[in-house]
Structure formats: structure tokens, C-alpha cells
Amino acid sequence: MKQEFSDAVSVTRESETTPGQAAFLTTHWSVVLAAGRNDTTRAREALARLCQTYWYPLYACARRRGNSPHDAQDLTQAFFAHLLERRSLADAHPARGKFRSFLLAAMNHFLIHQWNKARAKKRGGGDQAISLDLAAAEERFDLEPADPASPDKLFDREWALTLLQEVLNRLEAEFRREGKHALFDALKQTLAGSRESQPYAELAARLGLNEGAVKVAVHRLRKRYRELIRAEIARTLDPSQDIEEEMRHLFNALAGG
Amino acid sequence: MDAKPTCPSCGKPLAPNAPKGLCPECLMKGAFPTGPDTGGQSSRFVPPAVEELAPHFPQLEILEFVGQGGMGAVYRARQKQLDRVVALKILPPGIGRDAAFAERFAREARALAKLNHPGIVTIYDFGQTGGLYYFLMEFVDGVTLRQLLHAGRVAPREALAIVPQICDALQFAHDQGIVHRDIKPENILLDRRGRVKVADFGLAKLVGGGDEPAGGGPRAAGSPALTESGNILGTPRYMAPEQAAHPLEVDHRADIYSLGVVFYQMLTGELPGRRIEPPSKKVQLDVRLDEVVLRALEKEPARRYQQVSEVKTMVETIAGGAGAPPPEQSTPDTQAPKTVYARKKRKYEHFGIGSAVQLIGLACFFISPLGFVLGFILLYIGEKLALKLLCSNCGHHATEDAKTCVACGARFEQHFSRLAIAGALWSGMGLLAIGVDIVFGLKESSAGKILLLSSLTAPFGMTILGWIAMSQIRRAAGKLCGMGLAVFYVLLFPLLALDALVFALAYLIESLVAKLPYFAPSGDGGFGGGLAAGYQIALLFHLWLGVSALISIVADFFIIRRVWRSANKPVSPAANSNP
Numbered sequence: 047m048k049q050e051f052s053d054a055v056s057v058t059r060e061s062e063t064t065p066g067q068a069a070f071l072t073t074h075w076s077v078v079l080a081a082g083r084n085d086t087t088r089a090r091e092a093l094a095r096l097c098q099t100y101w102y103p104l105y106a107c108a109r110r111r112g113n114s115p116h117d118a119q120d121l122t123q124a125f126f127a128h129l130l131e132r133r134s135l136a137d138a139h140p141a142r143g144k145f146r147s148f149l150l151a152a153m154n155h156f157l158i159h160q161w162n163k164a165r166a167k168k169r170g171g172g173d174q175a176i177s178l179d180l181a182a183a184e185e186r187f188d189l190e191p192a193d194p195a196s197p198d199k200l201f202d203r204e205w206a207l208t209l210l211q212e213v214l215n216r217l218e219a220e221f222r223r224e225g226k227h228a229l230f231d232a233l234k235q236t237l238a239g240s241r242e243s244q245p246y247a248e249l250a251a252r253l254g255l256n257e258g259a260v261k262v263a264v265h266r267l268r269k270r271y272r273e274l275i276r277a278e279i280a281r282t283l284d285p286s287q288d289i290e291e292e293m294r295h296l297f298n299a300l301a302g303g
Numbered sequence: 304m305d306a307k308p309t310c311p312s313c314g315k316p317l318a319p320n321a322p323k324g325l326c327p328e329c330l331m332k333g334a335f336p337t338g339p340d341t342g343g344q345s346s347r348f349v350p351p352a353v354e355e356l357a358p359h360f361p362q363l364e365i366l367e368f369v370g371q372g373g374m375g376a377v378y379r380a381r382q383k384q385l386d387r388v389v390a391l392k393i394l395p396p397g398i399g400r401d402a403a404f405a406e407r408f409a410r411e412a413r414a415l416a417k418l419n420h421p422g423i424v425t426i427y428d429f430g431q432t433g434g435l436y437y438f439l440m441e442f443v444d445g446v447t448l449r450q451l452l453h454a455g456r457v458a459p460r461e462a463l464a465i466v467p468q469i470c471d472a473l474q475f476a477h478d479q480g481i482v483h484r485d486i487k488p489e490n491i492l493l494d495r496r497g498r499v500k501v502a503d504f505g506l507a508k509l510v511g512g513g514d515e516p517a518g519g520g521p522r523a524a525g526s527p528a529l530t531e532s533g534n535i536l537g538t539p540r541y542m543a544p545e546q547a548a549h550p551l552e553v554d555h556r557a558d559i560y561s562l563g564v565v566f567y568q569m570l571t572g573e574l575p576g577r578r579i580e581p582p583s584k585k586v587q588l589d590v591r592l593d594e595v596v597l598r599a600l601e602k603e604p605a606r607r608y609q610q611v612s613e614v615k616t617m618v619e620t621i622a623g624g625a626g627a628p629p630p631e632q633s634t635p636d637t638q639a640p641k642t643v644y645a646r647k648k649r650k651y652e653h654f655g656i657g658s659a660v661q662l663i664g665l666a667c668f669f670i671s672p673l674g675f676v677l678g679f680i681l682l683y684i685g686e687k688l689a690l691k692l693l694c695s696n697c698g699h700h701a702t703e704d705a706k707t708c709v710a711c712g713a714r715f716e717q718h719f720s721r722l723a724i725a726g727a728l729w730s731g732m733g734l735l736a737i738g739v740d741i742v743f744g745l746k747e748s749s750a751g752k753i754l755l756l757s758s759l760t761a762p763f764g765m766t767i768l769g770w771i772a773m774s775q776i777r778r779a780a781g782k783l784c785g786m787g788l789a790v791f792y793v794l795l796f797p798l799l800a801l802d803a804l805v806f807a808l809a810y811l812i813e814s815l816v817a818k819l820p821y822f823a824p825s826g827d828g829g830f831g832g833g834l835a836a837g838y839q840i841a842l843l844f845h846l847w848l849g850v851s852a853l854i855s856i857v858a859d860f861f862i863i864r865r866v867w868r869s870a871n872k873p874v875s876p877a878a879n880s881n882p
Contacts (some may be wrong), residue, residue, distance in 0.1 A: 125332040189320040196539075204435055210330050211322040236331035257461060258497025262445045270335065275334045290335075 075145040076281050090130065095281065096145055097126050098177070099212055103204035104153055106190065109199040111157075115187075119180045125156050144292065145282035146221045150201050203300035210295065213275045220270070229263065230255070236264045237271050350376030351393065351435075359433045363391065379442055389427060390442040396404050400490035408436060412482055415504055422472030424492065424502040443500050445619055447593060448488035452568060459588040462569040463622040465491075468499035470615035472480035474506060477555040477611060477798060485563035487541040488568065516693065538573050540564065544602050557606040559611055561600030575600060587691075591621045645713035647692040647701050657689025695784075720776050722787040726768035726792040733761020769793030773870055802855040802863075809851035813843055 077092040103124060108118035125229060142148055214234070221230035234252055250260045279289050279296075304402040308317040310326030317326055356378065364381040366388075373378070375394040382389055412429040419425060428439035448465070456466070469491060476483060483490075483504050492675045494498045503849055539547060543560035546553045567575050570582040570592065579600055581593040595617045601607045606616050664681025667674040692701045695717070707714050736758035740751050769792030776783045817840065 058495055186320055189318070205324060206331065207320065207327055214323045214325075234323060235311070235325065237333050238310065238325040256464075257458075258493050258498040259495050259530060260452060260463070262495055262497070263492060267449060271349075272334055287548050293331070297328070300327045300331055 068204060076285055079284055093130060093136055100149065100205060100208055101126070102183055102208050103201045104149065104185065104241065106204045107153065107188050107197045108200045110200050115184045118142060122178060125153055128156060143284045143287045146205050150198060199299065206296040206300050213271065213278050214276055215270060217271055227240055233267050235265055322711035326819055343846050353378065360391070390440045391440040392438065392440060401557040405431065417479060418476055418481065418504060420472055420475045422468050422499055423476065423504060443492040443494050445492055445494035448491040448493065450487055451493070457569040459570060462566065462616055465499055465569070466618050467615045468565055470500060470611045473558050473562065473611040482553065482555050483558050484546065484564060486558055488565055491565070505550045512880030513709065525762055545604055556607055558607065559599050559607050559614065562611070563596055564615065566599065567596050587880050595629045598710065641657060645695045645708060645715060646717035646719045646784060650691045655689060657685045660688060695771065717782060717784050720772045720783045720789060722775055723785040723789040726772060727788060728766040729768060730765040730792060732763050733758040764792055765792040766796045777870065786870055790867055794866060798859050798862065805855045806851045809847050813847040816843060
């Protein structure tokens, strides 16, 4: 068992800023599902990677249910340990099409049935399956508006936010690699909003380019952003699922619906 | 600062945990595809995969598939030896079956290779390998005009920057005897620096040559939104009429027509319909552009511009042109060299909700003592509702604290000319002086004389001040208002003097006439000409009054009109510099 954990840890230490095509493919949710009952390393790595990205929504959920930061921390860790251990949970799960739904359902199930048992186990020893920055998590949670939404709705919302953050980080990293960090900073606001409403003249003045060049740059930025976000969503879906539908669901979650 | 940040797009407050400080909802919305360049494309021509191509081009490293154009598929590649990035264009496989094709291909390609111009995508190489015809060309890192048009219109300013570059490229090609034949937004590329490059020159003739009929017959209007599905004959909408009818007999003027269509689309966001509506009717722009576009779109080639360079000259003249450009309607253009100024006119809406409320308020007064209070409240509310602030430039509604007009972008910084006010004051003082003189009977005293003299300065003073104010307001280009007052004071004294002159002149004539023996009083109390003359002298008197009044009024009217017109003519800044 320990072998599994340390394998998972070694994967998660991989640099977050080199998202090559290979990484996308191997950390795909479909990889986890395809492995089925076979406990392959690839599947484990894929699952670990996915959890590494999307753990915060779970933490927020745990906190929203009234757990103290310390308890929430333990809970999240224990859940992931449990999940990585029993990866085959995913097989026959009704919500298996989407990693998001699966994670939430698995978490709720864990809370009801297994948490008490796991809590009884000794805390020390630090068998950390996933490296979680829990201090930062608590900071982030503090910033949440006191939202009367149910924990499940909160989960979806946090999921969407985490997804956006992840995609933006990746996009920024790509630009930084090409030495265009300043360009990204100046243009990133164009990602939020419609094509027509951008202050091209202002941006052109700020960047010292002509408007035509700015429009070209913005177009490519938005296109790349769309590509990345679709890829990331696709990563959490079984191939049979519709990306657009998931996008709509996340949009509604953000809009407070 | 604890002003809560809000999203500039949707206006909702930004939470502190917003990703990279951007509104998550808008980000998510931005993730939905807006154009078919992100969607899948169905096409009859399936472009070969990168791996399939690689063996055919050992001297190239094929990097990625870039897109599907009208004439085939384009890939980004690298010439290994030269270490330069190029574009590889593969023509659809079905092309080469025509036996004469190879010969045509070579001939055409050689002609195209001669087109060495910064505005034309240069051809580096061409050939045939493994059944595929290909071109090796300059790689343009940018977008097509089609992609820009997805956002709707292109701003007139930009269109006027793009079109001359296209003209340059086309003129160069025409001078070499090469006609493009397929000018359309997909073939106009804009690189990262905003420079224009025209692509796919002459390929239409090459690929669609032989006896293939172009156009003619009903075809779906080649929906400009979709990339071509291997339809090598191009979008009919951009083709000149003579090209649709006799595709092989067109000359360079067909390109001018296509350019006209593209220009029209840039300005208005639409294709010209059956009846071409002038762009200035759809969008606010210089009306001289209408002429250029419409002439380029003439159905008869002989009626169009005969050279693309003519189009360029016209466009550049208009773009650089003197005279105040009209404010753009889409966004307040605070960076234009000419900012428009306006003030907020207070307009009292007499028949709107405000007055209705006020009426009800009035009615309340009659109901009961309590009605009084209600009445006052309603009157106050009604007052606020009825009073509207309007932009004096375009008439759009403006709020109390608005600094610029949301419709026309005029800045609400107009001041009233102080000189004009000074002129008014001076004349007022003059009148006051006279009034004091009369009222207090100071005529004979020295004080009275001084007052009288000082009031005499008023007519001169106000005329001079009015004149200065007029030129000051004209030069202020909109920042000052009060032209009406200035003109009034400039003209008041001179026109009064003129009128007095007219009356005096008429009186002189009348008195001369009255001296005639016909009218001379005769000794017995009657008139020389008998009783009738008595009536006639009265008539003469009235005539004198009437005619002089008429002449004065007419003269005044024309003078005022003339002066007002020239007062309001905008000052052209290029008036001093020469063309």
C-alpha cells in the first residue's frame, strides 16, 4: 500500500508548468475508467493528477459542512487516501461519466460511511497521498462570501473556479515561456467579455502596437484559451460526455443558478 | 481604497478569489465558441495528416496543420536547410486529373513567383509530389480578414488603413499582368504588426481553369461564415458580374469589384444586397467613402475605377482629409484628434410622465389638507421627472453627472463665451445709463452729460465685443457656445443704424414728393390737387412707413442669415497649410 502512495507522490511532484500533450493524455479521466479493475500505474497516476488539481472544492465542501480547518484537512487527506486505495470505486459508479460528479458523490459517500472509521486511525505519520497546500486553502476559504448555497452547489462553483484558475495558469505559463508575460498581463482582461466590447484602442496605446496587431493578438489569445479550457474539461470527462453540456453546467454554477 | 472592484463586462462585483482578477462568469462565457473557427468543419476534401505528408517532403519539417483554405490545405512547416518557417499549401487531390493541368500549373506558378511585394504572400516553390500539387509560400503569422469580420464591422479607421495596402498589392500584380480573381476576406491576411498580405493570387484561374463554369446557376450564397469545403470556385458573392458570366475573360477590373465588396463588408458588416445601400446610411462615416465604394461596385467594368491605384488615392485623400470628421457611433472616441464638445440642454417635457404627475399633484390640492402635502410632493417629483438633460450635439439623454455623451462621445465641457456675456452687459449698462438719466432728470447737469456720453459707448462696445466673441467661439471648435448672443450684439447696432438710414432715406424721398405742387397746400385750407390729394398725402405717409419697414426687415433678414451662416462654418485647420 505504501508503494502506491509514494508512486502517487512522485507523480505529483511533476512540474505544473510543463503541460505537454502527453501529460494531457495520460492524466485523462478516461484513462482511469478504462483501466477498470486493473490496478495499473497509469491509472493511478492519472487519478492522482486529477485529484491534485481539483482538491480544493472538496476542502471547501468539508468546511462548509461545519468542519474545523483541522478536521477538514484530515478529511480531505483521508478521502484521497481512500480513493487512491480503492480506485476501482469508479467502475460501476453511476456518476462515472464526469470526474466532477464522481468526486462529489464519492466524497459524500465517504462522509457518511467511512469518515468515522478513518478518523479513528492515528493521525500522525503523514502518509500524504496528495500534497495539499492546506494553509493556502484556509486562506482561500476565508475569502469566500458567506454564501447560503448548499455544500453541493458550492462544490460545483468551486470546481468551476478551480478549473478557470488552472487554465489561466497554464495559459500564462505558455506566454511566459515565450517571454511574453507582459503581453499576457495586458491582454488577459479580453478573455472575460465579448469580442466586440474590447478597448482595442486603449490596449494598442498601452502596448505600443497598432490596433490591427492588437486584434490579432487578442484573437489568438482567446482561441488558445478556448482550446485549453476545452481540453481541461475534456480531461475530466469520459469520451461519451458532451463538453458543451459540462461547460454550460459550470457556467450556471458560477452564475449562482 | 475600498471601492469594490467590478467586472468591466457584466458589472457584477468581483470576489477576491476571482481567478487572476477576472470575473469567472465572463471567463466561462468567453470559453464558448463564437465562431466556426473553433468548431469542426465538414469538408469533402480531407486534408492529409501531418505524418502522411512528411515522407513527401523530406526537405521540410511539417509542424502543424493550420487550416483549410479555398484552394486546399495549409500547413506550417520549416525548411530544414534554411531554418525558416514557411507555409505549405496542398491542393485538393482531385485537381490534377486534367492532363493539361500540369502545364498550366507550372506556367501560373512561374508567373506568381514573380510577384515579389511586401503586400503579397510570396511564393517560394511549387511542384508535385506523390500525386499532390503543392506550393511553398511565405508564412503569415496572423489572422484573416474573415476572422476580424466575425466580430462584426471593422472600424472605419481600420478599414481605411487596410484598403490602401490591398490596393498597393493589387496594383503591383496588375502591372505584371496578373489578376487575382478571388479577392475575399479569407484571402486577406493581417500579420502581427497589422500589415496586410494578399494570398492565393491567380490560383482561381489555375485551379478553376479549363471549361469549368463559374458562378451561374443557383448556389447557396457561399455563406461567408464557413470556410470553403473544397469549393474551388470561391464565394460567388465577391465575384464581379462579368466574372460570373464569362470567367475566363475578365480583366483586372474584376479585382476592383471584389475589393469593393470587401470594403463594403468591412464598413457595414454586411454584404451588398441586390440594391446597394450606401454605407453612410448604415454606419456613421464620411459620405465621400460612399462614392468610392459604389463606384468600385459598378456592374459595368467600364464604369468602375480603371486602376486600383485610383481607389487608393481616393481612400487616402478621404482618410487624411480636412474638415471635421463625424464622431463615431460605436464608442466614444476619446483619442480622435477632434473631440466634439457639447453641453447639456435642459429640456422640459411638457407632455410626459412628469407633467402628468404634476397635474395629479395639483389635483391633490383640492382634496383635503393632507392633499396639500401630497400635492407638493407630487409636484416636486413631477418636476424632476419632466426635466430632462439632453446632449446638445446629438440630442441623446444625459445624466446629471455624465462627463461625456454615451451616444456621440461629445464631452460636456462647453462654456459660454465670456466675451459675449461682457458685450451683453455693456449694452445693458448703456441702457441703464440712459434710463437713469431720464428717470432722474439729469439731462442738463454734468452728471447727466457724462452718463449720456458713457451710454453712447455701448453700441460701439457691444458691436466690437460681439465681433471678437464670434471669432473666439469659432476658433474654439466647439468648446465655447454663445454664438447666438455674440451675433446678436454684433448686428444690433449696425442693423439699427441701417434701418434708421432706410427710414431717413425714404422720408427724404417722401418729403420731396410732398413738395410737389400736387400736394402743396392751397390758400383755402385745401390741397393743390383738390380733396383727393388730402387722402393721398396720408397714403404717402403710410407708404413711406410701410416700404421702409419692408425694406429694413428684408435687408435685416438677409444680413442676419448671411452672418449666421458664416459664423457657424467650422474652421478648417488645413486652411492655412497647402495641399
